[in-house]
Amino acid sequence: MPMTGLSSGSLSSPKVDVVIDTGHPFLNLTVDGFLKIGSIAVSKVAVEETYNCLTKGSVSERNFEHALKRMCKEGVYWGSVAGVYVGMEYGMERIRGTRDWKNAMLGGALTGALVSAASSSNRDKIVTDAITGGAIATAAEFLNYLT
Template sequence: MSGNSNLETRSIIDELRNLDKNGLFDLGHPLLNRIAESFVKAAGIGAVQAVAREAYFTAVEGAGVDTSGMPPEISAGKKQRFPDLRGETNGKTVEALVKGTGKESLQWGLAAGMYSGLTYGLKEARGVHDWKNSAMAGAITGAALALTSDGHSHEQIVQCAITGAAISTAANLLTGIF
């Protein structure tokens, strides 16, 4: 038995720790790495959220639960459902689920990649990472996200920009407190 004592034995935990340090991608530039990593992570979250929401409403409708007493913010999710899904088990339903999930994944990924890239770029350009970078990146990302929705209006774009700026600024200011 000639074993090489120089071989490393790594556990899954070691690999995951290394992944946190190096990231998922090495595209040659930290900006590209951040955008790609943020896109992939958020797109996955968006896909899970879209499928979970559809599964919930399908289960609620199948059980005959009356949703008229639900708060408007919960029942409003029914409006965001995939329009071609009808609870049938056919190819059109599966195709609608895949298309809808893909669209939502793309929206989440683009928003996260855009925000991450903007905050990194502003940090590099200004030389400091502060709430102003977060506010600007949040506003631009919010406006861009509003543009991806169906039937967007000027008011909706402005509201999304303000909301994006407010949320990202609050997140930046609260970092380290909790």
């Protein structure tokens, strides 16, 4: 069951917790990441498709089916990437025995490399995507420290 919390007088975002218990912290975090980020992707596509329908001025069954397929596809893709990242970061934390920004960097780099390797065999692209994944994850971690 999703729970939200918003402290009064706070400028921070509401925190949404999805309670999933698979019996293992690694699986709990991975499923949680999949569901949260996948739902964001679904929402993004829903808003984009709604905007497209409003600008065209028509809604058809074909447009609706296309929107649903796109929502599912992007939700699964974004959720899968998020699940892999959360799992990698958790694995780094367990292996290294500490919780710091380096786990995010390593988890992001490994996730970027894995996602890239699944769709491309170009070594330079895989390395570039690994660097990008590590940089984005590290930046996100630093931003979390600021708030």
